[in-house]
Amino acid sequence: xxxxxxxxxxxxxxxxxxxxxxxxxxxxxxxxxxxxxxxxxxxxxxxxxxxxxxxxxxxxxxxxxxxxxxxxxxxxxxxxxxxxxxxxxxxxxxxxxxxxxxxxxxxxxxxxxxxxxxxxxxxxxxxxxxxxxxxxxxxxxxxxxxxxxxxxxxxxxxxxxxxxxxxxxxxxxxxxxxxxxxxxxxxxxxxxxxxxxxxxxxxxxxxxxxxxxxxxxxxxxxxxxxxxxxxxxxxxxxxxxxxxxxxxxxxxxxxxxxxxxxxxxxxxxxxxxxxxxxxxxxxxxxxxxxxxxxxxxxxxxxxxxxxxxxxxxxxxxxxxxxxxxxxxxxxxxxxxxxxxxxxxxxxxxxxxxxxxxxxxxxxxxxxxxxxxxxxxxxxxxxxxxxxxxxxxxxxxxxxxxxxxxxxxxxxxxxxxxxxxxxxxxxxxxxxxxxxxxxxxxxxxxxxxxxxxxxxxxxxxxxxxxxxxxxxxxxxxxxxxxxxxxxxxxxxxxxxxxxxxxxxxxxxxxxxxxxxxxxxxxxxxxxxxxxxxxxxxxxxxxxxxxxxxxxxxxxxxx
Amino acid sequence: xxxxxxxxxxxxxxxxxxxxxxxxxxxxxxxxxxxxxxxxxxxxxxxxxxxxxxxxxxxxxxxxxxxxxxxxxxxxxxxx
Numbered sequence: 237x238x239x240x241x242x243x244x245x246x247x248x249x250x251x252x253x254x255x256x257x258x259x260x261x262x263x264x265x266x267x268x269x270x271x272x273x274x275x276x277x278x279x280x281x282x283x284x285x286x287x288x289x290x291x292x293x294x295x296x297x298x299x300x301x302x303x304x305x306x307x308x309x310x311x312x313x314x315x316x317x318x319x320x321x322x323x324x325x326x327x328x329x330x331x332x333x334x335x336x337x338x339x340x341x342x343x344x345x346x347x348x349x350x351x352x353x354x355x356x357x358x359x360x361x362x363x364x365x366x367x368x369x370x371x372x373x374x375x376x377x378x379x380x381x382x383x384x385x386x387x388x389x390x391x392x393x394x395x396x397x398x399x400x401x402x403x404x405x406x407x408x409x410x411x412x413x414x415x416x417x418x419x420x421x422x423x424x425x426x427x428x429x430x431x432x433x434x435x436x437x438x439x440x441x442x443x444x445x446x447x448x449x450x451x452x453x454x455x456x457x458x459x460x461x462x463x464x465x466x467x468x469x470x471x472x473x474x475x476x477x478x479x480x481x482x483x484x485x486x487x488x489x490x491x492x493x494x495x496x497x498x499x500x501x502x503x504x505x506x507x508x509x510x511x512x513x514x515x516x517x518x519x520x521x522x523x524x525x526x527x528x529x530x531x532x533x534x535x536x537x538x539x540x541x542x543x544x545x546x547x548x549x550x551x552x553x554x555x556x557x558x559x560x561x562x563x564x565x566x567x568x569x570x571x572x573x574x575x576x577x578x579x580x581x582x583x584x585x586x587x588x589x590x591x592x593x594x595x596x597x598x599x600x601x602x603x604x605x606x607x608x609x610x611x612x613x614x615x616x617x618x619x620x621x622x623x624x625x626x627x628x629x630x631x632x633x634x635x636x637x638x639x640x641x642x643x644x645x646x647x648x649x650x651x652x653x654x655x656x657x658x659x660x661x662x663x664x665x666x667x668x669x670x671x672x673x674x675x676x677x678x679x680x681x682x683x684x685x686x687x688x689x690x691x692x693x694x695x696x697x698x699x700x701x702x703x704x705x706x707x708x709x710x711x712x713x714x715x716x717x718x719x720x721x722x723x724x725x726x727x728x729x730x731x732x733x734x735x736x737x738x739x740x741x742x743x744x745x746x747x748x749x750x751x752x753x754x755x756x757x758x759x760x761x762x763x764x765x766x767x768x769x770x771x772x773x774x775x776x777x778x779x780x781x782x783x784x785x786x787x788x789x790x791x792x793x
Numbered sequence: 794x795x796x797x798x799x800x801x802x803x804x805x806x807x808x809x810x811x812x813x814x815x816x817x818x819x820x821x822x823x824x825x826x827x828x829x830x831x832x833x834x835x836x837x838x839x840x841x842x843x844x845x846x847x848x849x850x851x852x853x854x855x856x857x858x859x860x861x862x863x864x865x866x867x868x869x870x871x872x873x
Contacts, residue, residue, distance in 0.1 A: 503810040608868055615861050623852040637856065644864045697801075700829045703836045707843055720849045739844045764805035771833075771840040778839065 238268035239404035239524040240534045245270050251280040258288055260324065263317055264405040265396065271535050275542055278476045282395075285472040286388045292381035296325050297348065298389050300335070304352050305359045305393040307336055308417040313400040314393070316409040337415040347378055351386050356417065359390040362555030370432035370558065380433050384465050387556030395549040401516045402541030404524070431462040432558040443467065445474035452481075454617060455595060458559035459550055473549075480542045504530050505540055512544035513551075562595055596660035603651055611651075615644055618661060621741050622668045625751075628736030629672035629729050639675060643668045658750065665737065665751035676729070685730045697768060699775030707778040723773040731766030738763055795823050800830045808837065 245252065251273075255262045269276050287298055299321045306314035322332055335342045339352050350373045358365050370383055446456045463470050508527055512519050527537050554561050596617065602610035622643055627636035647667050654663060673685070704710060711719065724732055724740075737748040749759035800823050806812045807820055824831050 608865070611868060612861060612865055615864065619857050619861070620852055623857075624850050627850055637852075637860065640857075640860050641864055645867060648864075648868055697829075697833050699836075700832050702832050703839050707839050708846065713847070716843065717847050717849045720844055720847050724844075724849070735844070736850065739841060740850055742845065760805060760809075767805075767837060767840060770844065771837050774840055774843070775836060778836070 238264065238406075239402075239521055240268060240271065240538055242268060242270045245273060249273065251277045254280050254284070258283075259317065259321065261408065263313075263408050265313065265400050265403060268403040268405050269399075269538060269542075271538055274479055275538070278472070278479045279542075281472045282392070282469075282476055285466075285469045286385075286392045289468075291385055291466075292379055293351075293385045293389070296322070296327075297351065298385070299325065300348070301351060301355045301386065301389050302393045303332070304336070304339065304417050305355060305390060306397065307414055308356055308360055309397055310416065311397045311400060312407045313405055314396060315414055316407040316412070319412070319414075320409055333415065336417060339417070346376070347373075347382075350376065350378065351382070354383075355386050355390045355393075358387065358552060358556050359393055362552055365555050365558070367432050367558060370556070381465055384433055384463065384557075387553055388463075388466070388469060390556065391549045391552035394552045395545045398512060398516060398545035398548045399541060401519055402512045402544060403538075404521060431458065432556075433462060433465065443470075445471050448474055448478065452477075453562075457562035457595070459554045459557065459562060462557040462559055463553065476546065480539060480546055482539075505532070505536075508537075509540050509544045509547065512541065513547045560597075594656065594659045594661075597656060600651065600654060600656070600660055603648075604654075611648055614647075614660070614664075618664045621661060621665060621737075621743070624736045624741045625665050625668040625733065626672050628733030629669060630675060631725060631729060631732065635675065639668075639671050643671045646671065659747060661743070662747045662751045665743070665748070666753070669733070669752055697772060699772055699779075701775065701779040703775070703778045704780040710778065719774070719777060723770055726773060727766055727769055731762055731769060734759060734762045735766040735770065739767070795819050797823075797827060797830055799823075800827070801833075804834060804837065807834075808841075 252262045252266070255266060266276050266279070269279075287302075288295070293301075299318050303315065303318035303322060306318055319332060323329065331342075335344070339349060344352070354369055354373060357369060374380060374383060446460070449456045449460060460470050460473070463473075504527065508523060511523060524537060527540070528534075532540075551561065596614060599610045599614050599617075603614065619640070622640060623636055626639045626643065627633060630636050630639065643664075647664060650667075654660070658666075676685070708716065724735065727735065733752065734748070734754075737743045737751070738745060743751070745759065745763075746756065749756050752759065754762070800820060803812060803816065803820055807817065812820065824834065
C-alpha cells in the first residue's frame with residue numbers, strides 16, 4: 237500500500253479502535269505505520285488532544301480548516317478523508333464544493349472566514365505570519381483559545397500531510413476532482429515579535445513535560461511555553477517526542493546541530509528528514525529506496541518520516557505563536573556536503589539565521605535592561621559548558637571551579653558590549669577560554685597551546701587490536717566515566733579543550749572553533765589528533781578477548 | 794592505490810562524512826583489505842561513542858550553586 241513494510245496488528249489494537257470510532261475507518265496513513273505500533277499510539281493521542289477534542293472550536297470547524305489546508309496543498313489523501321468526514325457531519329457535497337471554490341463568497345460567518353484565512357496563511361506560508369494576523373481576529377471577538385486551536389489544527393494538518401507524503405499512501409476514498417484553494421504568497425517574512433498569545437498561569441515548574449524537555453535540550457523551548465493555554469496538548473506533543481526522538485542523531489536534528497559523530501549514514505538521515513520536511517513536493521519513492529540501499533531498516537525510515545512530520549508540526553506552531561525557532565532544520569540541510577569554510581575572523585559566519593536561533597537572546601536582553609536575576613538563568617544554562625572549557629584548558633577540577641567566578645563576572649561586566657554577532661554560548665566559551673589562558677600564562681612551566689608542526693605529522697597509532705563489539709557493556713557507567721575522565725585529563729591541554737567542547741559538550745564545530753579563535757582546519761586537526769590519542773589510551777581497556785570473562789580492566793601496559 | 798598513511802590523513806574527514814565520493818570509494822577499498830585500518834576506524838568510532846555518551850566532566854549542582862550565589866551577591870552588590 238505505502239512505501240514501507242506493514243504487519244498485521246491484533247484486531248483489539250486500541251488506537252485503531254479509536255480511529256475507527258472517529259473516522260469510521262482506519263486511514264491508510266496509520267495502517268502504513270504498523271511496524272511501530274507505539275508510534276501510532278502517540279499519534280492518536282495527539283489527534284485526540286487536537287482534533288477529536290471539542291474545545292473552543294467545534295469538530296466541524298476543525299474539519300473545515302483541515303479540508304481547506306489539504307486542498308491548498310493538493311494533498312489528495314487528506315482531502316478525501318476530511319471531505320468524507322464533513323459529509324458524515326451532514327454537510328452537503330454541493331456546499332463543500334462551493335466553499336472550496338471560494339470561501340470568501342460562500343457566506344461563511346466572519347469568524348469562520350477569519351479562521352480559514354489565518355490557517356491558510358500559516359499552513360502554506362507560515363514564515364509570513366504577523367502579529368496582527370493573530371491579534372486581529374482576537375480583537376474581533378475570537379478567543380485566544382480559538383486562535384491557539386486554529387494554530388494547532390494547522391500544525392496537525394502539516395504533520396499529517398508530511399506523514400502521507402513520506403509514507404507514500406494512496407487515498408482512502410476514490411480520488412475526486414476538487415477545486416484548488418488559492419493562497420496568496422507573500423514574500424516578505426513576518427518579523428517575530430511574539431509570543432502572540434498569552435499563556436495561562438500554569439506553573440511551569442511542576443509540569444512534568446517541561447522537566448523532560450529541560451533534560452533533553454537544557455531549556456524549555458518557547459514553542460511549548462506559548463501553548464500553555466492547552467497543557468494537555470503540550471503533554472501529548474512531548475509524549476510523541478519521547479517516542480520518536482530516541483537516538484542522539486535525531487536529537488541533533490532537533491537541536492539543529494551536527495551529530496557528535498556524523499557518519500555517512502547520519503548525513504543521509506539528516507538530508508532525508510530535511511527534504512521531506514522542507515521540500516515535500518520533491519520527495520518520492522526514490523528517497524526511500526536510497527535509504528534502504530544504505531541499509532536503513534523500514535523501522536528506521538518510518539522513524540525518520542515521523543521526525544520530519546514532527547519538525548513540520550513544531551515549525552508551524554512556532555510561526556503561529558510568533559516565537560523564534562528553536563528547531564531549525566534548515567541549518568542542517570546540505571551540511572554534509574563537503575564544504576570549504578573560510579574562517580579568518582569570527583564575524584563572517586554569524587548570519588542573521590544564527591541571530592534568530594540564539595535561545596539566550598531574550599535573557600541577554602533582560603540583563604541588559606537591568607534585570608539582574610536573568611543573569612542567574614544565563615549562568616545556569618552555561619555552567620557546564622564554561623566548566624568544561626576551563627577544566628579542558630586548566631587540567632584540574634579545583635582550578636576550573638576557581639576560574640568560574642572570574643569568567644562569569646567578566647561576562648557580566650562586558651555584557652553591555654555583547655551585540656549578538658556571535659551566539660551567546662560561543663561568546664561565553666571564549667571568555668572562559670581567555671580566562672583560563674591567562675591563568676595558564678601565570679603558571680610555570682607554561683604549557684604551549686601553539687601548533688608545533690614537527691609532531692603533527694609524526695603520529696602513528698600503536699594499539700591495533702580489534703575492540704570488543706559493545707564496549708559500553710564492559711564497565712558500569714561510573715567506571716566508564718572515571719576511565720574517560722582520567723584518560724582525557726592526560727591529554728595535552730590543546731587537544732583536551734577541543735575534545736571537551738566538541739565531543740563531550742557537543743558544541744557545533746564552527747562555534748567551538750570560533751570560541752577558541754582557531755581556524756576550522758586547525759580545530760579539526762587538533763580534534764582528530766585528540767580523538768586518536770584518546771583512542772590509544774582507551775584501547776587496552778576495550779580490546780576484544782577470546783573466551784568468556786571479558787569483564788575487568790586489562791592487564792596490558 | 795592508497796597507503797595506510799593516506800588513510801590516516803583522511804580518517805577525520807571520513808568520520809565526519811566529509812569526503813568526496815571517489816575518495817570515499819578509495820578509502821573503503823583500502824578498508825576492504827587492510828585489517829589494521831579497519832580496526833583503527835572501528836575503535837575510533839567506538840571511542841567517540843563512549844566519549845559522547847558518558848556525560849563526563851559534569852559539574853555537580855551542589856558545587857555550582859554556592860559559586861553562583863557568590864557571583865550573584867557580587868553582582869547585586871553594585872559591581873556593574
